[in-house]
Amino acid sequence: MTDGLPMCVPSQDLPARVRIHEVGARDGLQNEKTVVPVEVKAEFIHRLAEAGLTTIEATSFVHPKWVPQLADAEQLFPMVQDIKGVALPVLVPNERGLDRALALGARRIAVFASATESFAKANLNRTVDEALAMFAPVVAKARADKVHVRGYLSMCFGDPWEGAVPVAQVVRVAKALMDLGCDELSLGDTIGVATPGHVQTLLASLNEAGVPTSSIGVHFHDTYGQALSNTLAALQHGVTTVDASAGGLGGCPYAKSATGNLATEDLVWMLEGLGIDTGVDLGRLTATSVWLASELGRPSPSRTVRALSHQE
Structure with missing residues (x-):
């Protein structure tokens, strides 16, 4: 190792x-019990951009009652939207949220x-199909305005109430989500129970159903220490979009067994060692997470x- 980087041995x-x-x-921040000041959030996003990240999910236009930590979306977005060369996606739960974001x-x-x-009931108070019906006009309206749409799909590998989730069930909902018109699909291992063979089987099944690997991203949680091995399995299948959270922050407010997201620094360390380009400066990113941890x-x-x- 030299200068805080691993030895590069391409695979x-x-x-x-x-x-x-x-x-x-x-x-990462949505579950913080103490409200993080909007100025700190804005500086966090600017620092992430300076570290070389080119896609930074900024906030969510959900009703403040459900996620109080993100009640400042209208204040925050104008503070960061002019960062050059950086895509700033935002989560929208419904047409009202979309209208707020587009405005x-x-x-x-x-x-x-x-x-x-x-989980659909716990998170959205709807059945799976009712939720898809709710998203249909949202996606259609966004696409009509030439806005890029990402579809998150949670509980793709396991559910705290239902246990293991059949691959065919995930494929059905994923295909329905893409058929609405989403540009991209993010597969969420919300409680972190996936293993590499499961990951590759789901990806192959999605391909067979007509969802191309180029449209798929992966979103792993590290509950059982499997996030990096699952990511490598996805990379071996050809996936090139990986979700991660600086410093490993975050979980899921509606799934109590979910621990943190895959840490962006841990991901970058592995990718650097494999000779895979990310454009991210690991030193600056680490400094950003140290700064946020102090905040x-x-x-x-x-x-x-x-x-x-050298944090303890």
């Missing part, structure tokens, strides 16, 4: 470049669906951040 049959879809500012000039939005009935008053959960910054 065959892996993508040359991976786009990191950074979710720390939205998914501020958002050009990339995301909707959040579930592969299971239990939150606790150490970063990321092993790489702790190793490089």
